Amino acid sequence: MKPILLYLIFCGLFFIHFQSSAQLKPQPEAEDENYEKEWAIGLNMNTNAGLIGGVNIRWSRKTLFNRTPTGENSYHHISLEMVNVKHPKEEQQTSAFTGNSFILRKTNYLFSIRPHFGREWILFRKAKEQGVQVNAIVAGGPSIGIVAPYLIRVASGSGEEEVQYDPEVHTNSNEIRGVGSIFKSLGQSSITAGVSAKASVVFELGSSNRSTSGFEAGTMIEYYPEQIEIMAVPDNYQFFTSIFLIFFFGARK
Template identity: 25%
Template sequence: MRRFFFLWVILGVPLFMMGQRKSATPQKKESQAQSSSWGFGVNTNTNSGILGGFSFLKTFKNRSFVNFDLTNTKDYREFDSPFSYNGKTYVEGKLNYLLNFRPEYGRQWGLLKQSSDGGTSLNGRIATGPTIGIQKPYFVDIVYTDAGGKTLSTSVPMAKALDNSYNKSIISGEGSFFSGLSEAKFIPGWHLKTALEFKFETLKQNYLSLETGFIVDYFSQPVEILNQTTPRSVYTTGYVTFFFGKSK
């Protein structure tokens, strides 16, 4: 949460101030909040690393919008193992990835209109829709000894590396993200999102916007991410998304 706050201050406030500068030749323009637009976004959030996911946004002239998010959720207690094997590392005790696909419908309200000579507009947003959680096993590479005393290596789910399924096994590093895709399972849920959007006009009806807000995800069953922690059905997220798009 602290990182999220500093990102908002460092990136959001300067962009907002820049958008307030007025040009020398005023021109009448339709408010961006009343025009349709589309944009692609890059996300960072409190439940992920620097790159948290991607978004596609389509807004309509009646102030409604549809949005599609694909984000990664980590447990706040995750940390890389202090032990490494040949320079490779892994997340200690991580059992599953949790990816979220969120199609949503929402409405926005103009809180600060764009002036006639351009600048910044500020919109409030609220949206809701299903959350499709994708729980995929976290794989690690291990070195182990077989029944004949031979030393072998393979990639297995973290759960197998922790339950002594392999004799004298040592975790040697993180496995491929694509390992275990066939074992992924879908966990349906629902979410609610509230946000503020700072929108900055650029050239030829292109725009840059910064959306910052909070999301609550509720899943139909508890999702287990880390070993020896209580699985949760509810996850809260603070986020910042940078959109690049075009207005019509």
């Protein structure tokens, strides 16, 4: 099992235990606990990307049914995130000539832009001065996949050149000097469209009811109509699943 997966599971279990302990004794509700809007920005960690997978922005607004007992805890959810999707067989190697790292047999980057729309519910409210608020989110929407060539620097007669990795041409890894420019890769990228959905639990920490911080943990599924070649291997995918963890901060009113 990957270390990042173990880390995410550990964090999730730790905070679930923390929340369960906090709920054992009754706590008074905050006077200004109700809020109409909330926004937050955070860093994404997931099992398809590594330590820092991307960025996430989310916005919540109370639903039109807020006059009902159920509606008091119901919010519209909108989020936008951009993450780097990696192949599970990616491994860093180091050039013997330059000391720079590169990924052997990687042919393309896959950057996924995911605008999501859904619903958010408050499961537990935090106390006035301390505690944890727990929300649940279910959302989905389109996925915009940016497929950019993975450029490597190789020796040439004039020094070095940046080319896309080709397993039939670059058979000698000792000729690879490092990774090419990501901006040049993005300039040669193509777009593909898919769909994605997530289910998650949000743990909001802190004592202020006008600011928010904490983390969101959940699972993501993503589908593209055809396989996307990330590496020059037989098993590339069109269906991706991941466990993610987002550390965020924001404000509400």
